Amino acid sequence: MEVSTTAEAIQPAEMPRPQLVRLVLVLGAMTAFGAMSIDMYLPAFPSIAHDLHVPLGTIQLTISAFLFGSAVGQLFYGPLADRLGRRKPLLIGLALYVASAVGCASVHSAEALLVWRVIMAIGGGAGMVISRAVVRDLYDTAEAARMFSLLMLVMGAAPILAPMLGGQLLLITGWRGIFMFLGLFGLASFFAAALFLPDSLPPERRIKRNFTQMVSIYGHLLHNRSYLRYAIALGCVAGANFSYISGAPFFFMEQHGLSPQHFSLFFGVNAFGLIGASQVNRRLLRHFSPQRITKTAFIINAAAALLLTATVLTGTGGFVLHVILLFTSLCMTGLLYPNITALAMAPFDRAAGSASALLGTIQYTIGASAGALVALLNNGTSLPMTATVAACGVAGSIAVTGFIRSSSAHIK
Template identity: 50%
Template sequence: MSIPQRRLPFILGAMAAIGPFSIDMYLPALPMLGEALGSTAGAAQASLAVFFLGMALGQIFYGPLADRYGRRLPLFIGLSVYTLASLACALAPNIESLIAARLLQALGGCTGMVISRAVVRDVTDERGAIRLMAKLMLVMGVAPIIAPIIGGALLGVIGWRGIFLCLAAYGAVLLLVIALFLPETLAPERRRRDGLRQVFGVWRRLLGDGYFMGHALAGGLVIGGMFAYITGSPFVFMQLHGVRPEDYGFYFGANALGIMLA
């Protein structure tokens, strides 16, 4: 199967957008979700916090697995977990079940974000990689703008559970598209046989490198501040300032647009 060059940016963009859509699409529903499940605002926010945690942890493992077993197998496993976990979110009877399902959703969904970049490296030279990565970064910038707007529009029609059903459908369609149009891009002779022990050895050396840790800490504080805003903004806008759920996405999107332009 040949690489579909014209379709490739769209396929990889859809893979990379899993994170922003899964985080931002249900933000307009966050206060309503907590009330519907009889939980506190803090518990509802925890469903978002565990997603961030799952995204961070999952990326540690998917990179080495994709280098060892190829790109498609981890993609199929991860996206299957993501799709099933999204269904579990939609059917969650209580906040504890939702939090657990959100963790699994993140652990599965982060495979798309990791492997989309790996595929770029597999199929392009240096100049081609720059062009293709620029397109992926554009998707990563646009997705947080449109995701809460879409979520707000869907919320009034199908409710917060329907938003998770849409995310499950997104994962299922992406699985089908990858099965049909994205062949394996890492040849067997290029695969690495390093085990997780070697990977953890690299991490241990990095954690002991003060220069690396200084930059990582600075970046982490910036991202942490942004995630704190993401977690708290639905309650501030909608409960304190009376913004309607269907309008919240425009406020959030304006902020995301400013970040992208900056």
């Protein structure tokens, strides 16, 4: 089966600047739902546990619940977006997100919070799936990679700003106010999408199949080796980042003795490095192909993580060397995210929604598994974090350098 690739690509130069700015802001907000929903309430964990009379570990499970909901929920939006267009499923998902945020703010038990967090993830998944599909609808591969780099300006700021904003809201409104703010964020995104985001998939390009036939597209996607290797590679990038997030507190505060305030500073510096690299990517794309940038970035990412693991394992190198190697490895993910996403989505036109949904599910599944692995392998050192980051880098590099042969099979 072959995918139609005849849709005209719209170049950013042809789009009026105000329209481009609105598009970046709206789509950037959609891609930030995951980070906002996870990072903003982290400072409130002790307060939530105290108010709901449960151990802190029970509240930590709400992150796993959200990741599970995101991985599964995204699968529903792909077929819907390919059959109904982009706007309707997006607005339905955003409405569900708003309702679930209010539900989280109103709970009186940890069990109810877990349920509402899964529902919140399912609602927020619409933004993550459809934002990628919209970019694929409008742009060719290289321009899509540039647009994904632009979106990372918004998406990348979320992990930096969300915990700080959550901490301030905790002082003013309590932890329930954090979820109400997330509800307002979802409501603002709903109206922004309704007003400023036209449907990028016109009726004549929609797939006219029943739901069972639509879901069968996932089987064809999984048999498309080119798509699958990029999806696995993107999962490896997410795995490296989730492993870092899981192990960073120990790495900085326990191993190197940083205070919580200094930890926040270095965490923010690494996030800024990722964002900066994503913007350098826009310039690199003027001279190099997304494939070449991806292969080179993965090699640097894996090499830096392997060197970091070796220094941790042997007890050599000091804090400065460790931070430089970690920073280098993480910066490469700022190049990898936009390019791999664009390459994975490139062959798919009418099935872009399904391709985006499965891409997100694989990304979250591998990423969450890697983060959980760091916790399970905890041995009182930072070796589980550095080794997992390195393993993800090596696996991703293998995937994109051709050890998994690509296939010419596409989806119509």
